[in-house]
Amino acid sequence: MLPRGTQWISADATMTLTNRQTDAAAASLDETDQKLIPRWHFAMLNDVERNDAFSQAVRRAVVPGMCVLDVGSGSGLLSMMATQAGANTVISCESVEPVAAVAQRIIESNGFHERITIVPKVSFDLIVGRDLPRRADILITETVDCGLVGEGLFRIIRHARDHLLHEQSQIIPRRASIFCALLESSAIHKNNFASDASGFDVSLFNRFSTQGYFPVRLWTWEHRFLSEKVPALSYDFLVDPLLEREVRFPVRVKITGTLHGILFWFELDLGSGIRLSNEPGNSQSHWMQAIQCFEKPCHVKEGSILTVKVHQGETNIDFEIE
């Protein structure tokens, strides 16, 4: 099973499972569920820093009487937090049907089923007046992977702003920034590229290398930072278009070495000054850091200035050195 940021469940996969969901197949379905539902859900649910940060942010933002939309129920945790904070109506949608079914049982067993409605749908299919009684006062969504965008956060927020929220609605998280640094790590690079194996040239195998970023727990690999931390991108989820974007910025090389890739991480502002980050120093977070390795590492010299180009798409962030 792959860590968060590597694998995602598509709505199509969900449909296939749903169609196969018959009583006769229930036993094997449990097995299928176990294969379909990523194991990172457990690490995420046990991430105390994450849970506390969301809980605090939700408590500060939600006032009694509010209608809350939680996109991506998972276990129903954030919806239960919203209810505990005083929300009267919480609509919580979950695109993976077996997950939605379990969320329903969890909110029932915790006694919140009268105020939380689990809707087993992808958020893009929600309709105000049918799935929600009215446009929501707050959107809460933790659909954030190690590289921020890989789980489709931007599309979820854009769609909700256009169709499910009103002018004064709040969004948790409120803002996000991406920071990056030049990285030397032959050990990490070897996770995605090969050239020589026992004297044989296997470099053609690199056609199967991950394009874009993948998760890495930096402190577990030998590495050196070749630059300081540099701000790369930032977003205000209430007002920014959250569309494809390209930026360039200079990065000063602080140590001569071999540039294998760019390490990056996010910093979320959950509102009211509550911050959550998978920065390299945070070894407790269930989120790893994101790395984009370059197929051909290059030598870089102390004092030189590189131009880094970042392209942010719907579910990807790609770095290049120009």
Ligand SMILES: C[S@@+](CC[C@H](N)C(=O)[O-])C[C@H]1O[C@@H](n2cnc3c(N)ncnc32)[C@H](O)[C@@H]1O
């Ligand atoms: C990272 S989990 C978070 C679960 C829970 N909110 C929490 O914080 O503990 C995100 C969940 O959102 C679901 N999801 C992702 N995109 C969705 C969408 N557009 N609509 C509904 N559910 C979505 C996934 O299936 C997954 O269960």
